[in-house]
Amino acid sequence: MATVRMSDVARAAGVSTMTVSNVVNGRPGVSEEVRRRVLRQLAETGYRMNVSARNLRSGHSGVIGLAVPGHDVPYFAALATHVAQEAERRGYRVAVEQTGAKEAGEVAAIRFSQAMDYDGLILSTVGMDLEKLDVGQAFPIVLLGERENPTAADHVSMANHAGSRAAVEHLAAQGAGRIAFIGGPETAEQTIHSLRLGGWREGLQDAGLACSPELIFEAPEVTMEAGRRAGRRVAERILADRAAGRDPIEAAFAITDSVALGAVRGLADGGLRVPEDLLLVGFDDIPEAAMAVPSLSSVAPDMSWTARRAVELLLERLGGQDGPTAGSPPAGREETIPWILQVRESSSPVRSKQERQLTDPTGAAS
Amino acid sequence: MATVRMSDVARAAGVSTMTVSNVVNGRPGVSEEVRRRVLRQLAETGYRMNVSARNLRSGHSGVIGLAVPGHDVPYFAALATHVAQEAERRGYRVAVEQTGAKEAGEVAAIRFSQAMDYDGLILSTVGMDLEKLDVGQAFPIVLLGERENPTAADHVSMANHAGSRAAVEHLAAQGAGRIAFIGGPETAEQTIHSLRLGGWREGLQDAGLACSPELIFEAPEVTMEAGRRAGRRVAERILADRAAGRDPIEAAFAITDSVALGAVRGLADGGLRVPEDLLLVGFDDIPEAAMAVPSLSSVAPDMSWTARRAVELLLERLGGQDGPTAGSPPAGREETIPWILQVRESSSPVRSKQERQLTDPTGAAS
DNA sequence: TTGTACGCGTTATCAT
DNA sequence: ATGATAACGCGTACAA
Numbered sequence: 001m002a003t004v005r006m007s008d009v010a011r012a013a014g015v016s017t018m019t020v021s022n023v024v025n026g027r028p029g030v031s032e033e034v035r036r037r038v039l040r041q042l043a044e045t046g047y048r049m050n051v052s053a054r055n056l057r058s059g060h061s062g063v064i065g066l067a068v069p070g071h072d073v074p075y076f077a078a079l080a081t082h083v084a085q086e087a088e089r090r091g092y093r094v095a096v097e098q099t100g101a102k103e104a105g106e107v108a109a110i111r112f113s114q115a116m117d118y119d120g121l122i123l124s125t126v127g128m129d130l131e132k133l134d135v136g137q138a139f140p141i142v143l144l145g146e147r148e149n150p151t152a153a154d155h156v157s158m159a160n161h162a163g164s165r166a167a168v169e170h171l172a173a174q175g176a177g178r179i180a181f182i183g184g185p186e187t188a189e190q191t192i193h194s195l196r197l198g199g200w201r202e203g204l205q206d207a208g209l210a211c212s213p214e215l216i217f218e219a220p221e222v223t224m225e226a227g228r229r230a231g232r233r234v235a236e237r238i239l240a241d242r243a244a245g246r247d248p249i250e251a252a253f254a255i256t257d258s259v260a261l262g263a264v265r266g267l268a269d270g271g272l273r274v275p276e277d278l279l280l281v282g283f284d285d286i287p288e289a290a291m292a293v294p295s296l297s298s299v300a301p302d303m304s305w306t307a308r309r310a311v312e313l314l315l316e317r318l319g320g321q322d323g324p325t326a327g328s329p330p331a332g333r334e335e336t337i338p339w340i341l342q343v344r345e346s347s348s349p350v351r352s353k354q355e356r357q358l359t360d361p362t363g364a365a366s
Numbered sequence: 367m368a369t370v371r372m373s374d375v376a377r378a379a380g381v382s383t384m385t386v387s388n389v390v391n392g393r394p395g396v397s398e399e400v401r402r403r404v405l406r407q408l409a410e411t412g413y414r415m416n417v418s419a420r421n422l423r424s425g426h427s428g429v430i431g432l433a434v435p436g437h438d439v440p441y442f443a444a445l446a447t448h449v450a451q452e453a454e455r456r457g458y459r460v461a462v463e464q465t466g467a468k469e470a471g472e473v474a475a476i477r478f479s480q481a482m483d484y485d486g487l488i489l490s491t492v493g494m495d496l497e498k499l500d501v502g503q504a505f506p507i508v509l510l511g512e513r514e515n516p517t518a519a520d521h522v523s524m525a526n527h528a529g530s531r532a533a534v535e536h537l538a539a540q541g542a543g544r545i546a547f548i549g550g551p552e553t554a555e556q557t558i559h560s561l562r563l564g565g566w567r568e569g570l571q572d573a574g575l576a577c578s579p580e581l582i583f584e585a586p587e588v589t590m591e592a593g594r595r596a597g598r599r600v601a602e603r604i605l606a607d608r609a610a611g612r613d614p615i616e617a618a619f620a621i622t623d624s625v626a627l628g629a630v631r632g633l634a635d636g637g638l639r640v641p642e643d644l645l646l647v648g649f650d651d652i653p654e655a656a657m658a659v660p661s662l663s664s665v666a667p668d669m670s671w672t673a674r675r676a677v678e679l680l681l682e683r684l685g686g687q688d689g690p691t692a693g694s695p696p697a698g699r700e701e702t703i704p705w706i707l708q709v710r711e712s713s714s715p716v717r718s719k720q721e722r723q724l725t726d727p728t729g730a731a732s
Numbered sequence: 733t734t735g736t737a738c739g740c741g742t743t744a745t746c747a748t
Numbered sequence: 749a750t751g752a753t754a755a756c757g758c759g760t761a762c763a764a
Contacts, residue, residue, distance in 0.1 A: 003425075003757090005756095005757060005758090006758065007757080015734075016734060016735045017757090017758080017759090018735065018759080018760090019734060022733095029733060029734085030733075030734090031733065031734095034733085048481060048483075049481065049757090050483060050756085050757050050758070051427070051483040052419075052421035052422040052427060052483060052756085052757080053418075053422050053740090053756075053757035053758040053759090054757080054759080055418035055740095056418040056740050056742090056756090057758050058758090058759075061417075070447065071443045071444075071446045071447045071450070071462075072443040072444045074438070074443075077437045077443045078437075078438045080437045081437045081438050084437070084464065093461070095459070096446075096462055098450065114414055115417070117416060117417040117418055224654070225657075228657065261654075261657060262657055264659055265657045265658070265659055265661075268659045268660075288627075288654065291594065291627060292658075293630055293659065295631075371740095371741060372742065373741080373742095381750075381751085382752075383741090383742080383743090383751090384742095384743075384744095384751060385750060385751080387742065387743060388749095388750090391743090396749070396750085397749060397750090400749080415741090415742085416740085416742070418740085418742095419742045419743090419756090420741080420742055420743080421756095422740090422742075422756050422757065422758090423742045423744085423756055424742085424743075424756085425756075
C-alpha cells in the first residue's frame with residue numbers, strides 16, 4: 001500500500017533508478033533484455049510516477065490554466081472543451097478556473113495560477129483593466145476575447161465591432177426600422193459591453209437608421225436571467241408603442257446568445273414571439289442557438305481556431321523555460337478570430353410550415 | 367526573474383528558512399517583530415511558494431479530480447461549479463476531466479487521476495461497469511449518478527427510478543393516455559438509460575397505462591442533437607396516428623433535459639408544439655429548463671446537496687493520509703440525492719395569455 | 733550501457 | 749522563539 005518508488009522498481013529489477021527512469025520515459029540506451037525486465041517489474045509493483053517530484057525537478061508543472069467567467073456559461077464550456085483538446089495534444093493539461101466575470105476574479109485567477117505553479121494562463125477577460133497585467137511577474141498570459149488594449153500579453157481577440165455591425169446590418173436588410181440593443185451599458189471601456197454596443201451604433205449609422213438611448217435595453221450581466229428581464233421590458237415597450245400608434249421596435253441585437261435566449265423567454269412572458277413580433281440576432285453561436293425554437297441567428301466566431309491559437313501562442317512563450325530566454329516572441333501580439341454571421345429562424349421572414357420543412361431551418365451545415 | 371526561493375527570503379530577512387515557512391503558513395511560534403520583517407521581505411522579493419515542492423514533501427497534491435462526460439453538458443457544467451465551490455472551501459482544488467460518456471473514458475480518467483497524483487476522484491459515471499473499479503489500487507473514488515451497484519467505492523446516487531416514475535405519474539395525472547419514453551435502450555444494465563427507462567415502465571404500470579415498445583423513441587446519446595432526431599420521429603408518429611384515426615401519443619418523458627430540449631426542436635421541425643401537441647417532462651432541471659419556451663418541467667435533483675456530499679465523502683476517505691489508516695469509514699457507502707418534480711409549462715394544460723402573466727410560468731421559486 | 737552523487741524547494745524533527 | 753539537518757522522489761551530469 002505504501003508508495004512504490006522508482007528505486008523500489010530498480011531494486012526489484014536489479015538495475016539502477018536511472019535505467020528505470022530511462023525505460024519509463026522511453027529514452028534510448030537501454031538494452032532490450034533489461035527493458036523487458038524493468039517493464040515487468042513496473043507492472044508487478046504497480047509503480048506510479050510521482051508527478052510532484054518530476055515537476056520539482058523539471059521546473060514546470062505541465063499544466064496551463066484557463067480562467068473563464070464560469071463553468072456553466074455555455075460559450076465558455078464549449079471553449080474549455082476545445083482548449084483542453086488542443087493542450088492535451090501538445091502534452092499539457094488544462095485546469096479550468098472561474099472568475100465570476102468580475103475583475104477581482106480575473107486578478108485572483110492570475111495570482112492563483114502563479115501560486116499553483118501553472119506554466120501559463122489563458123485568461124478569458126470580460127471586463128478587466130488590462131494595465132494591471134503588467135504588474136504580473138512576467139508570467140506567461142494569453143488574453144482571450146477583448147481587443148485594442150495594448151499590453152505586454154498576447155491577445156486572441158473577438159471581432160466585437162465588426163461582428164456586431166454585421167448583425168445589425170443584416171437586421172436592417174430584413175427591413176427592420178428600429179433595432180434595439182440588449183446588453184450592458186457603455187460604462188467600462190474596452191469591455192464586451194462597450195465594444196458590441198459600439199458595433200451596434202456603427203451598424204445603425206451604416207444603414208442610415210436612428211440610434212437613440214431608448215433603444216438600449218440593459219442586461220448588466222451576460223446571463224439568460226438578465227436577458228429575460230430585458231426581454232420583458234422590450235415586450236412592454238413594443239406593446240405600449242403599438243397601443244399608442246407609434247412605430248414599434250422591430251428587431252434587436254443581443255450581446256450574447258445566452259442573453260438572446262433569455263430575451264426570447266422574456267418576450268414570451270409578455271406574450272410576444274420571435275421572429276413574428278421581433279427579429280433577433282445573438283453573438284457567440286453556442287450549441288443551444290441552433291437547437292432553440294426558434295433557432296437563433298448569431299455571430300459565429302470560429303471556436304476551434306480560437307482554442308488552437310490561444311494554446312499555440314501560450315506555448316510559444318513557454319519555450320525558453322529554464323535556459324536563457326532565447327528567441328522569445330515579441331510582446332503583445334494581437335490576432336483576430338475569424339467569424340461568420342449564422343442566419344437562422346430568429347431573424348428570418350416568417351415562412352409557412354411547408355416551406356420550413358423543405359430546408360434545414362437551423363443552419364446546421366457541414 | 368529567476369525563481370525566488372524560501373531560502374532567498376530567509377537570507378534577506380536574516381532568519382532561517384524554517385521561520386519563513388512558519389510565517390508563510392501562519393504557524394504559531396514566531397515573534398511579532400520577526401514576522402513583520404519576514405512579511406516585508408516576502409512582499410519585496412515577490413516570493414511565491416513552489417507547490418510541487420510542498421506536495422512532494424507533504425505527500426499529497428491538494429487536487430481532487432472530477433470526471434464528467436463533458437465540459438459542455440449543461441448538467442455537468444453546473445455540477446462542476448458546485449463541486450469546485452465545495453472543494454475550495456475545504457482547501458482543495460478541482461481539476462475537471464472529460465470522459466466522453468464512454469466507459470473507456472471513465473477508466474482512463476481513473477488511471478489519469480492516479481498518474482497525475484490527484485488525492486482522489488469524483489467520477490460521474492454514465493455507463494461504467496463498476497466491477498472494474500475494484501482493480502484500482504485503493505485509490506479514493508466517489509461515484510456519482512448511478513446506483514444499486516455494490517462496490518468498494520462510495521456512491522452518491524440519483525433517484526433514477528423514483529424520479530422517472532414521478533414524472534410519468536404526473537403526466538398521467540394530466541390526462542395523458544399514451545406516454546412515450548425518449549432515451550437510450552435498455553441494453554446496458556444499471557446505466558442511466560436502463561434505470562430511467564425502468565422508472566418509466568413502473569410509472570405506466572402504477573397509472574394502469576399500456577407500455578409497449580412502440581412508445582420508446584431512441585436517443586442513444588444524451589445530447590440535444592439526439593433528442594432532436596428522436597423528436598422528429600415522435601412528430602411523424604403523432605401525425606401518422608392522427609391521420610389514421612388512431613389514438614396519438616399525448617405525452618413524453620425524456621431521459622434528460624438536454625434530450626428534452628432537443629426533442630422540442632425536433633417536434634418543431636415536424637410542425638408540432640409543446641405542450642399543445644405533446645406534454646413533456648425532462649430530468650436534471652438544468653438552468654436552461656426554466657428559461658426555455660415553453661419552460662420545461664423536470665425532475666430536479668438537489669445539486670448543491672450532491673456536490674457537498676460528494677466532496678465530503680471523498681475527503682473523509684482522504685483522512686488517514688500518511689499515518690496509519692485510523693478510523694477510515696466503512697466501504698461502499700450509498701446515499702441518494704434529494705429531488706423534487708418541478709412542474710412548468712411543458713407539462714401543464716394550455717392557458718390563455720392573461721392567465722400566464724398572472725403567475726410565474728417558469729417556476730423559478732427561490 | 734549502467735551506476736553514483738547531488739540538487740530541486742519545502743517541511744518535520746530535534747536541538748538550542 | 750529560532751535554527752540545523754534530513755528527508756520527500758525524481759532527473760541531470762558525469763563517471764565507470
